[in-house]
Amino acid sequence: MIVDRQGRRFRNLRISLTAACNYACTYCVPNGKRLVAAQDELSAETMARAVAYLIEAAGIERLRITGGEPLVSPRLDPFLHSVSRLGLADISLTSNGQLLSRKLPLLLECGIRRLNISLDTLDAEGFRRIARGGDLATVLQGLAEAKAAGLKIKLNMVPLRGHNLDQVLPLLDYALEQGFELRFIELMRMGHLARDGNTFSQQFVGIDELLETIGSRYTYIQADAPVDSTALRYRIPGLGHFGVIANESVPFCRTCSRLRLSSTGWLYGCLSSSNCHFIGDLLDKPRHVALPALQRLLVKALADKQEVAFSGGVMVMKIIGG
Ligand code: SAM
Numbered sequence: 001m002i003v004d005r006q007g008r009r010f011r012n013l014r015i016s017l018t019a020a021c022n023y024a025c026t027y028c029v030p031n032g033k034r035l036v037a038a039q040d041e042l043s044a045e046t047m048a049r050a051v052a053y054l055i056e057a058a059g060i061e062r063l064r065i066t067g068g069e070p071l072v073s074p075r076l077d078p079f080l081h082s083v084s085r086l087g088l089a090d091i092s093l094t095s096n097g098q099l100l101s102r103k104l105p106l107l108l109e110c111g112i113r114r115l116n117i118s119l120d121t122l123d124a125e126g127f128r129r130i131a132r133g134g135d136l137a138t139v140l141q142g143l144a145e146a147k148a149a150g151l152k153i154k155l156n157m158v159p160l161r162g163h164n165l166d167q168v169l170p171l172l173d174y175a176l177e178q179g180f181e182l183r184f185i186e187l188m189r190m191g192h193l194a195r196d197g198n199t200f201s202q203q204f205v206g207i208d209e210l211l212e213t214i215g216s217r218y219t220y221i222q223a224d225a226p227v228d229s230t231a232l233r234y235r236i237p238g239l240g241h242f243g244v245i246a247n248e249s250v251p252f253c254r255t256c257s258r259l260r261l262s263s264t265g266w267l268y269g270c271l272s273s274s275n276c277h278f279i280g281d282l283l284d285k286p287r288h289v290a291l292p293a294l295q296r297l298l299v300k301a302l303a304d305k306q307e308v309a310f311s312g313g314v315m316v317m318k319i320i321g322g
Pocket residue numbers: 021027028066067068069070094095096116117118156157158185186187188189190193317318321322
């Protein structure tokens with residue numbers, strides 16, 4: 001097992017199944033251009049082999065499938081069927097939910113029991129302004145169907161000053177009513193926001209302000225979370241939980257156990273590092289050749305992790321796998 005001086009190791013793998021997305025969220029994509037899939041994305045079979053090799057070489061226990069938007073990828077079906085046979089402790093998926101109704105039977109068939117759905121507002125017009133696409137009612141319908149099918153659902157909201165700050169309480173009300181756990185993600189200095197500090201500073205909303213807003217309606221207490229969790233969790237007695245992923249205010253690099261793989265075969269040990277390591281060429285090789293080479297790259301990827309705090313990264317989330 002590869003472990004660093006701070007006792008960190010890779011347990012959680014996030015795969016960006018595709019960089020393509022049916023949204024172009026303002027905080028993710030600077031120019032509003034929807035990304036088309038990169039031509040050199042790995043096949044479903046190769047990606048599943050990457051997961052199998054990384055289980056062995058890095059000790060990966062849990063897989064999150066993300067993107068881009070994983071539900072738009074034609075490779076989702078064969079990929080899910082393959083990785084569902086690898087004996088992972090958990091497979092979950094992060095999605096914008098636009099195609100959730102349509103893909104729900106596949107997710108259930110492949111044993112997916114947990115979803116994170118991004119939802120930045122319950123206002124239909126505001127939704128279109130932030131996502132530059134999609135339809136709120138369709139997402140809410142998908143959520144209702146997933147809930148009825150028994151899936152455990154977390155919602156992700158990125159609060160943005162001047163855009164959706166008035167939605168913090170409506171979204172929390174909705175999540176508590178539905179039995180979903182809402183997680184507020186502090187805006188991260190990724191992609192264009194890493195270069196444009198003004199936009200970042202204008203839009204950033206920190207945990208203190210969020211908790212104050214929530215405290216104006218609800219009484220909450222801190223709740224337990226796994227040691228390598230990115231979220232601080234809170235319980236609203238009798239009603240449910242919410243979380244805050246406070247990348248900036250309360251950094252969690254010291255306990256980070258995440259490894260990321262892009263759809264084109266690049267490994268990232270840290271969101272905040274510009275280093276990445278190509279493994280696409282190893283994945284066609286037999287196991288006894290691939291694993292030692294992979295382990296050498298994993299040592300480097302682990303060394304890329306920040307010591308303490310996230311400091312920003314030039315990659316956009318949809319490439320690196322948010
Ligand atoms: N398309 C899927 C979705 O919408 O959830 C998965 C990919 S998306 C990049 C994953 C998550 O990253 C979303 O919850 C999104 O809000 C978040 N995200 C993207 N850019 C971000 C940024 N600069 N700061 C904070 N969160 C960001």
